[in-house]
Amino acid sequence: MLTIFYIFAVLSVLGALGVLFLRNPIHCALSLVGTFFCLGAIYVMLNAEFVAVIQVLVYAGAIMVLFLFVLMLLSSKDSEQYVNKWSVGKILAGLLSLGIFIQIAGLFTANELQLGSKGEYPLEVVEEVGSITLIGRLLFTDYILSFEIIAILLLVAVIGAVVIAKRRFQ
Amino acid sequence: MIPIEHILLLSALLFIIGVLGVMLRRNVIVIFMSIELMLNAVNLSFVTFARSLDSMTGVVFIFFIIVVAAAEAVVGLSIILSIFRTRKTLNIDEFNLLKW
Numbered sequence: 001m002l003t004i005f006y007i008f009a010v011l012s013v014l015g016a017l018g019v020l021f022l023r024n025p026i027h028c029a030l031s032l033v034g035t036f037f038c039l040g041a042i043y044v045m046l047n048a049e050f051v052a053v054i055q056v057l058v059y060a061g062a063i064m065v066l067f068l069f070v071l072m073l074l075s076s077k078d079s080e081q082y083v084n085k086w087s088v089g090k091i092l093a094g095l096l097s098l099g100i101f102i103q104i105a106g107l108f109t110a111n112e113l114q115l116g117s118k119g120e121y122p123l124e125v126v127e128e129v130g131s132i133t134l135i136g137r138l139l140f141t142d143y144i145l146s147f148e149i150i151a152i153l154l155l156v157a158v159i160g161a162v163v164i165a166k167r168r169f170q
Numbered sequence: 171m172i173p174i175e176h177i178l179l180l181s182a183l184l185f186i187i188g189v190l191g192v193m194l195r196r197n198v199i200v201i202f203m204s205i206e207l208m209l210n211a212v213n214l215s216f217v218t219f220a221r222s223l224d225s226m227t228g229v230v231f232i233f234f235i236i237v238v239a240a241a242e243a244v245v246g247l248s249i250i251l252s253i254f255r256t257r258k259t260l261n262i263d264e265f266n267l268l269k270w
Contacts, residue, residue, distance in 0.1 A: 005172050009180045014186040016207055025200050025260075032203050035184075039210055042180075045172065046221045051213070051232050058236050063206065063243050069245045071199055074254045101186040108178035108215075119225030120188035126226075134226050135233065143230055150237045157241035165248035167255075 005045055012038035036060040047123060050132045066140050177218045184211035198250055198262045198269045202243070 017030030028050035036059045042071065121134060139147050179238060192205030213232050220228025250260070257264055 002172060005176070009176070013180070013183055013187070016184050019200065019203055019207060020187055020191045020194070025197050028200050028203060032207065035207065036210065039214060042177070042214065043217055046177075046217050048217045048221070048229055048232075051217055051229055054233070054236055055210075055213075058240060059206070059210070063240055066243060066247060067199065067203060070251060073261060074199075074251070085180070090194060093190065097186050097189045097193070100189060101182060104182040104185065105179055105244050108182060109175050115219070115223060119220075121226045122224040131198075131226075131229070135229055138226055138230050139233065146234060150234055153241055154237060156242050161244045161248040164245065165251045 001045065005042065008038040008041045008045075011035075012042070025071050026068065027062055029064055029071060032067075033060050033064050036064070048131060077090055173247055174218050174222045181211045181215040181218070184208075184214065195261050196262055198253075198265070199247075200258060201262060202246055202250070206239060206243065209235060 012035045015031045016035075017036030019028045019035070022028050022031060036055060040052040040055040040060070043049075043055060126134060188204045188206075188208035188211060191207065192201050195201055195204065213235055216228040216232050216235070220226065254260065254267060
């Protein structure tokens with residue numbers, strides 16, 4: 001179990017580094033798809049099957065296909081030459097993100113991590129009832145208002161995308 | 171059982187790679203992909219905390235995060251599309267109409 005987790009963790013970090021360092025944006029998108037698949041596998045190991053399925057369907061499927069579609073639509077000729085250049089801004093960016101990483105990692109590995117009390121869905125309950133049943137029950141009872149708001153958000157996003165991307169005739 | 175510190179460190183690492191991508195890359199679509207990567211890193215820590223605390227709320231939140239990410243990708247890509255029509259480039263340094 002642990003070995004499989006480490007394999008998928010290393011693969012997902014490699015995919016993320018591909019997004020950071022590959023020149024061609026299409027290669028970046030494909031390596032991001034690999035990262036999303038590895039994250040889906042890790043979700044399965046964490047007993048969140050529903051999240052794994054929508055990760056693969058929505059992220060690796062729908063969103064990345066949309067990205068690839070736009071990339072192929074907008075074939076831009078300008079290539080990026082940033083790997084060889086070392087400017088002050090880039091060094092500052094590296095230092096800043098190193099600082100953020102130290103902060104987050106220190107917070108996550110601190111012994112006195114304040115986690116609060118345990119919830120009411122231990123692993124046995126989740127395996128007995130099924131995670132999809134539990135999520136659906138929560139979505140349609142406790143979080144029904146957020147669920148409706150998210151539906152309106154999707155509607156607004158669809159209309160907004162059509163309006164923004166529409167070709168304007170003079 | 172996987173120790174939660176390792177998963178959280180993986181999540182922090184993915185988040186930082188996303189931050190670096192936003193700051194270092196100049197292609198606007200790659201910057202967008204880095205934002206998606208950061209959202210995924212946060213999702214991973216949500217699942218980890220939900221599992222380790224025997225709670226289901228984190229998983230419900232991921233549902234909302236994925237919907238917001240999809241909406242953001244759709245609107246952002248259509249904005250990029252309409253900027254590309256006038257500027258003919260994907261370099262984010264050229265998008266300076268709102269700068270002063």
